[in-house]
Amino acid sequence: MKQLSAWQDIAGDSLKDLTTQQRMISVEEAGLNARIAACDKFQREARSPAEREQLGIAKTMAQIDLVSLAAKRAVLEDLIAKGRKRSELQAEIARLDTPLRYGDRRTQAVESRLAAYRAAVEGKMPFAEVDGKIVIRRIRWDQPKPAPGGGGTSR
Numbered sequence: 747m748k749q750l751s752a753w754q755d756i757a758g759d760s761l762k763d764l765t766t767q768q769r770m771i772s773v774e775e776a777g778l779n780a781r782i783a784a785c786d787k788f789q790r791e792a793r794s795p796a797e798r799e800q801l802g803i804a805k806t807m808a809q810i811d812l813v814s815l816a817a818k819r820a821v822l823e824d825l826i827a828k829g830r831k832r833s834e835l836q837a838e839i840a841r842l843d844t845p846l847r848y849g850d851r852r853t854q855a856v857e858s859r860l861a862a863y864r865a866a867v868e869g870k871m872p873f874a875e876v877d878g879k880i881v882i883r884r885i886r887w888d889q890p891k892p893a894p895g896g897g898g899t900s901r
Contacts, residue, residue: 761829768822775815781808 785805792798 761826761833764822764826764829768819768826771815771819771822775812775819778808778812778815781805782812 782805785801785808789798789801789805792801
């Protein structure tokens with residue numbers, strides 16, 4: 747993940763946008779290839795050397811644009827690959843981390859029960875062992891008294 751930290755902003759929507767840009771480059775490349783083919787065809791049919799030269803210049807410009815698009819495509823492919831790899835690693839970390847978090851919660855529960863048992867053994871609970879005997883503390887139950895002046899039902 748440290749190696750891919752520079753690409754942490756490439757996820758979700760950013761990844762979709764980059765993929766869309768990559769598709770648009772494919773469309774532009776198709777258009778440039780068609781332009782180059784048209785220039786070749788028209789160069790063969792050209793009537794004058796000036797026409798051939800003009801078509802040659804147009805073909806060269808299209809080829810330069812094609813090289814430029816290939817460079818853009820390579821950068822986009824690298825960004826997409828690293829963004830996807832980082833997303834996959836994050837998902838894998840989350841998948842592997844879930845049992846660890848569950849184990850931590852279980853450990854905390856066991857530790858709290860252990861603390862309660864220790865407190866009981868040390869005499870801090872109502873039923874504690876003192877000098878080898880279980881000491882039971884009395885609980886006093888008081889019957890609730892009726893409210894003053896409310897001895898019966900009124901009609």
